[in-house]
Ligand code: C2E
Ligand code: MG
């Protein structure tokens with residue numbers, strides 16, 4: 682490593698950069714092929730209401746079913762997809778899968794809850810395409826717009842708030858509600874936040890993780906809930922992993938939960954089996 686400071690370090694650096702570029706390029710090519718072969722699907726993670734113990738919604742999370750790599754999580758491809766303008770095409774497949782299953786479950790007499798699909802900030806640059814994607818899937822599967830929600834991360838909402846506000850308003854007009862995802866990580870100003878015609882805030886998992894042991898996290902979560910109440914927004918806590926999390930969150934008035942304690946993101950068949958079993962929590 683001492684050599685890293687010598688003249689050789691530049692060489693080493695560019696070599697690493699070069700390798701990274703080659704990897705990214707290979708990934709890009711694989712993604713293009715995967716899009717063509719329609720290898721992207723939705724997994725589903727249920728959301729519950731503590732008070733009643735009932736399902737109140739679910740989040741659709743992208744998974745790439747790769748013939749050579751198996752199940753690939755979004756952390757491994759969303760970034761590259763965004764960078765190379767492939768995110769819209771991937772979202773189309775995930776959103777369509779999510780809408781199709783949701784309609785299927787409603788028709789099967791299973792809980793008639795909405796599905797929330799994640800949207801990348803990049804997709805807000807191409808509103809026409811986003812609206813066409815949404816419209817296309819709702820039409821194709823005959824799902825009422827009120828059962829589709831979109832999640833936008835706080836940081837992408839705040840990158841270009843004026844544009845984001847107008848896209849969210851467009852969607853709302855069409856009957857599709859938006860939520861702010863990963864809330865607490867994106868430095869929003871309250872004055873901007875209150876102008877977003879949204880329905881829900883999702884408290885980021887990083888605040889929930891230590892909420893029962895870290896008094897700062899506990900204070901932040903309470904403040905977020907108070908703020909959401911003041912703005913008339915619903916709150917969902919992500920990353921609920923223990924009964925202590927549930928007890929704390931319920932105690933401070935956050936009644937909608939999502940996390941591994943209830944279920945991991947599930948393939949559609951397993952989500953369906955869980956729906957058939959009935960309410961995931963006992964009522965309080
Ligand atoms: P997110 O939207 O905040 O989704 C929640 C992530 O937290 C999911 O990871 C989920 O598996 C994980 N999670 C849920 N409950 C728990 C828990 O109790 N404990 C822990 N440790 N983790 C939990 P996943 O599926 O790997 O997705 C990661 C991120 O990738 C998502 O974060 C979202 O930002 C993005 N993403 C997923 N699907 C899509 C998509 O279709 N389009 C776009 N643009 N982004 C997506
Ligand atoms: Mg999300």
Ligand code: MG
Nearest residue numbers: 862863883919
């Ligand atoms: Mg989130």
Ligand code: MG
Nearest residue numbers: 863885886919
């Ligand atoms: Mg998150």
